[in-house]
Amino acid sequence: MPVAHNTALDDRLARARVASRALPSADRDAALRAIADALERHAGGIVEANVRDVEAERARGTAAALVDRLSLDRSRVRAVAEGCRQVADLPDPLGRVSAGWRLANGLRVRKVTVPFGVIGMIYESRPNVTVDAAALAVKAGSAAVLRGSSNALASNRALVEVMRSALTSAGLPGDAVQLIDSPDRALVTELLEARGKIDLVIPRGGAGLIRHVVERARVPVIETGVGNCHVYVHAAADLDDAGAIVMNAKLQRPGVCNAVETLLVDAAVAERFLPPLAGRLRDAGVELRGCERTLGLVPDAAPATEADWGTEYLDLILAVKVVDGLDEALAHIARYGTQHSEAIVTGELAAAERFRQEVDAAAVYVNASTRFTDGFAFGFGAEIGISTQKLHARGPMGLAEIVTYKYLVDGEGQVRD
Amino acid sequence: MPVAHNTALDDRLARARVASRALPSADRDAALRAIADALERHAGGIVEANVRDVEAERARGTAAALVDRLSLDRSRVRAVAEGCRQVADLPDPLGRVSAGWRLANGLRVRKVTVPFGVIGMIYESRPNVTVDAAALAVKAGSAAVLRGSSNALASNRALVEVMRSALTSAGLPGDAVQLIDSPDRALVTELLEARGKIDLVIPRGGAGLIRHVVERARVPVIETGVGNCHVYVHAAADLDDAGAIVMNAKLQRPGVCNAVETLLVDAAVAERFLPPLAGRLRDAGVELRGCERTLGLVPDAAPATEADWGTEYLDLILAVKVVDGLDEALAHIARYGTQHSEAIVTGELAAAERFRQEVDAAAVYVNASTRFTDGFAFGFGAEIGISTQKLHARGPMGLAEIVTYKYLVDGEGQVRD
Numbered sequence: 001m002p003v004a005h006n007t008a009l010d011d012r013l014a015r016a017r018v019a020s021r022a023l024p025s026a027d028r029d030a031a032l033r034a035i036a037d038a039l040e041r042h043a044g045g046i047v048e049a050n051v052r053d054v055e056a057e058r059a060r061g062t063a064a065a066l067v068d069r070l071s072l073d074r075s076r077v078r079a080v081a082e083g084c085r086q087v088a089d090l091p092d093p094l095g096r097v098s099a100g101w102r103l104a105n106g107l108r109v110r111k112v113t114v115p116f117g118v119i120g121m122i123y124e125s126r127p128n129v130t131v132d133a134a135a136l137a138v139k140a141g142s143a144a145v146l147r148g149s150s151n152a153l154a155s156n157r158a159l160v161e162v163m164r165s166a167l168t169s170a171g172l173p174g175d176a177v178q179l180i181d182s183p184d185r186a187l188v189t190e191l192l193e194a195r196g197k198i199d200l201v202i203p204r205g206g207a208g209l210i211r212h213v214v215e216r217a218r219v220p221v222i223e224t225g226v227g228n229c230h231v232y233v234h235a236a237a238d239l240d241d242a243g244a245i246v247m248n249a250k251l252q253r254p255g256v257c258n259a260v261e262t263l264l265v266d267a268a269v270a271e272r273f274l275p276p277l278a279g280r281l282r283d284a285g286v287e288l289r290g291c292e293r294t295l296g297l298v299p300d301a302a303p304a305t306e307a308d309w310g311t312e313y314l315d316l317i318l319a320v321k322v323v324d325g326l327d328e329a330l331a332h333i334a335r336y337g338t339q340h341s342e343a344i345v346t347g348e349l350a351a352a353e354r355f356r357q358e359v360d361a362a363a364v365y366v367n368a369s370t371r372f373t374d375g376f377a378f379g380f381g382a383e384i385g386i387s388t389q390k391l392h393a394r395g396p397m398g399l400a401e402i403v404t405y406k407y408l409v410d411g412e413g414q415v416r417d
Numbered sequence: 418m419p420v421a422h423n424t425a426l427d428d429r430l431a432r433a434r435v436a437s438r439a440l441p442s443a444d445r446d447a448a449l450r451a452i453a454d455a456l457e458r459h460a461g462g463i464v465e466a467n468v469r470d471v472e473a474e475r476a477r478g479t480a481a482a483l484v485d486r487l488s489l490d491r492s493r494v495r496a497v498a499e500g501c502r503q504v505a506d507l508p509d510p511l512g513r514v515s516a517g518w519r520l521a522n523g524l525r526v527r528k529v530t531v532p533f534g535v536i537g538m539i540y541e542s543r544p545n546v547t548v549d550a551a552a553l554a555v556k557a558g559s560a561a562v563l564r565g566s567s568n569a570l571a572s573n574r575a576l577v578e579v580m581r582s583a584l585t586s587a588g589l590p591g592d593a594v595q596l597i598d599s600p601d602r603a604l605v606t607e608l609l610e611a612r613g614k615i616d617l618v619i620p621r622g623g624a625g626l627i628r629h630v631v632e633r634a635r636v637p638v639i640e641t642g643v644g645n646c647h648v649y650v651h652a653a654a655d656l657d658d659a660g661a662i663v664m665n666a667k668l669q670r671p672g673v674c675n676a677v678e679t680l681l682v683d684a685a686v687a688e689r690f691l692p693p694l695a696g697r698l699r700d701a702g703v704e705l706r707g708c709e710r711t712l713g714l715v716p717d718a719a720p721a722t723e724a725d726w727g728t729e730y731l732d733l734i735l736a737v738k739v740v741d742g743l744d745e746a747l748a749h750i751a752r753y754g755t756q757h758s759e760a761i762v763t764g765e766l767a768a769a770e771r772f773r774q775e776v777d778a779a780a781v782y783v784n785a786s787t788r789f790t791d792g793f794a795f796g797f798g799a800e801i802g803i804s805t806q807k808l809h810a811r812g813p814m815g816l817a818e819i820v821t822y823k824y825l826v827d828g829e830g831q832v833r834d
Binding site: 021024025101103107109114116117195199200214215218220222238240241244245247248249252345352356357358360361362363364365366367368369371372373377378379389390391392394395404405406407408409410411412413414415416417 | 441524531612616617631632637639655657658662665669762769775779780781782783785788790795796806809812821822823824825826830831
């Protein structure tokens with residue numbers, strides 16, 4: 001490995017490894033409740049630290065919406081603590097026998113869930129992720145090594161300090177939660193190359209962060225998040241449902257990965273569907289960027305460029321394309337989609353079934369908004385991110401997705417012929 | 418990406434992608450049987466091609482055992498064809514609903530197995546892997562892009578040609594199986610960086626190959642194979658069982674990853690156990706490399722160096738260490754093991770349970786040989802490799818491990834609040 005050896009990081013990872021070994025048999029739920037209590041008890045100090053981050057960010061001239069994502073008041077700290085308690089209340093993901101059988105020679109095989117060991121999280125901005133990720137990792141029996149963004153450093157330090165001392169007071173090793181709090185970027189690279197010292201890295205943030213992690217990582221990674229999601233309004237769609245689904249998928253929370261970015265409208269219904277919908281979207285502040293046929297029906301839309309079909313806006317912008325039926329919709333999604341969440345609105349069984357079969361995405365919706373792709377909506381109780389890869393976990397990742405398994409094989413002296 | 422764009426490879430991967438889309442709904446089992454029949458029908462030509470590889474290898478002065486691994490006679494071709502038929506007989510791994518539930522808002526969620534799409538295999542030497550890997554990939558609904566070693570190139574070309582024309586004759590696209598048959602190493606690097614064009618790469622071969630793949634890959638990888646496996650003979654072991662397990666784990670097939678490489682013997686039984694076992698091992702041609710205490714009991718053993726504890730010999734060599742109880746055995750395995758297969762021989766319940774809990778490995782054995790860690794022994798019917806990573810698949814990988822899943826969500830116009 002070409003990176004200079006950093007003793008401090010190595011030492012942290014070694015301590016995380018040792019701490020992780022104590023977790024599976026410890027009372028992790030009691031520790032999470034202790035963390036929740038401590039966060040509420042120390043809310044004042046946490047908010048104070050956060051004010052320093054927020055003021056520095058304001059001084060930099062950052063947009064108000066981004067500053068808001070960064071800020072923690074007492075009620076947000078309470079919500080974060082409540083999230084910890086909810087994680088504590090979830091069933092233990094460890095020790096679950098997912099399969100078991102007997103071989104002809106009498107050996108008994110069990111496939112049992114076990115922790116990864118040390119999980120790294122590399123994420124941006126929102127300091128609540130610091131607690132959410134640590135709580136999920138600890139519940140899953142793994143130590144968490146956290147690397148937040150530098151603009152949340154004071155907040156993250158305060159949160160991690162509270163979590164570490166709460167862990168210790170609950171009889172668990174504080175080293176099970178660690179913050180990499182040096183702004184040195186080389187540490188991220190070294191973390192990504194620490195084979196054998198870290199078992200899994202989950203990046204959470206924008207496309208740039210994800211790409212950097214995937215390109216540099218020599219350790220296992222689960223990619224999260226980029227969602228260029230489509231809603232396809234089929235010729236046999238209920239147009240009222242279709243309108244409600246598009247409005248919801250675009251507007252209910254435009255800045256998240258499961259929001260819709262491109263609307264595909266079947267030519268058979270475009271004339272009836274698009275003009276009234278365009279009016280509703282415009283009234284809600286959405287900018288439309290349309291293909292030529294869309295512009296013919298919605299003259300005040302901007303012309304879409306090739307780049308629009310591939311862009312995750314995360315904003316009040318919607319690309320619109322009129323397509324000649326299911327084949328063209330499927331081809332468009334295959335070409336521009338990011339395998340996150342894709343929806344068809346239709347009343348035709350055959351169209352629904354082809355869409356389900358042929359769309360290659362984590363979540364494929366028939367007659368529902370793409371906004372449901374997350375761990376809470378799916379009923380997982382919490383989520384650590386939304387995977388856009390096919391290896392290990394796809395779509396919303398809850399506790400079941402951040403454990404691994406081992407085979408336990410029991411015999412009475414069996415040997416192989 | 419710093420690598421020059423190679424149109425030929427890009428074109429192949431694009432054709433593999435298109436071919437893969439036809440597989441899930443095709444009669445893949447009939448195609449596999451057609452491949453098996455064609456391999457037998459063309460056995461003469463395949464053996465002829467193989468002779469060219471074998472002769473070139475002999476001319477290079479390669480050791481007879483390695484040349485044997487490379488060679489295919491008619492009976493080996495028949496065995497390879499039979500393997501294809503066995504894969505055809507296995508249950509379809511696609512379309513399995515592994516979970517399904519209803520949300521409070523009425524949405525129905527199903528988690529369904531689906532193909533990866535395009536699977537790359539990078540492997541060494543034995544040409545039977547060419548057919549095994551292609552058959553498993555096709556059965557799992559994915560196109561296979563194969564890169565064997567250059568010394569098997571003529572054999573692999575012949576095998577792939579037969580498979581491709583058999584696929585075509587069965588009505589499936591021949592492009593579902595492709596061989597990268599240029600010796601240009603840069604193609605491997607490009608394959609490993611073909612994000613979005615290849616969904617999974619599985620390297621199978623020596624430690625050097627695996628390391629190269631892991632270091633260069635920007636696409637998802639499942640690491641396979643390196644096994645520095647231990648058998649720990651506990652103080653409460655049945656020593657007859659222990660002897661039989663060690664002999665089997667070392668000798669039944671010394672060149673494979675689940676063979677034992679280091680024997681750990683509890684000090685309490687070392688004097689009774691080691692000298693007679695050493696005699697049997699010596700008679701079987703095994704070279705012993707012992708710690709100091711071992712040398713005291715087995716004077717003709719060679720002294721083990723630090724390197725011995727970390728070496729996967731894949732040969733008739735066994736490292737031996739006397740340990741003071743379970744703690745030292747666990748610490749040794751944690752330090753030197755490769756998380757593959759680890760065994761304890763004991764009659765004591767508490768020792769067995771601590772070993773199961775604390776050893777971090779794909780397969781943990783109580784009173785059985787480590788040699789059982791493979792897809793056939795585990796009852797998977799076939800295997801594409803043995804994973805030594807924790808992400809996605811651990812231990813033997815059969816058909817169930819080379820598919821992924823998607824969520825299908827069905828509604829009647831549901832939107833998110």
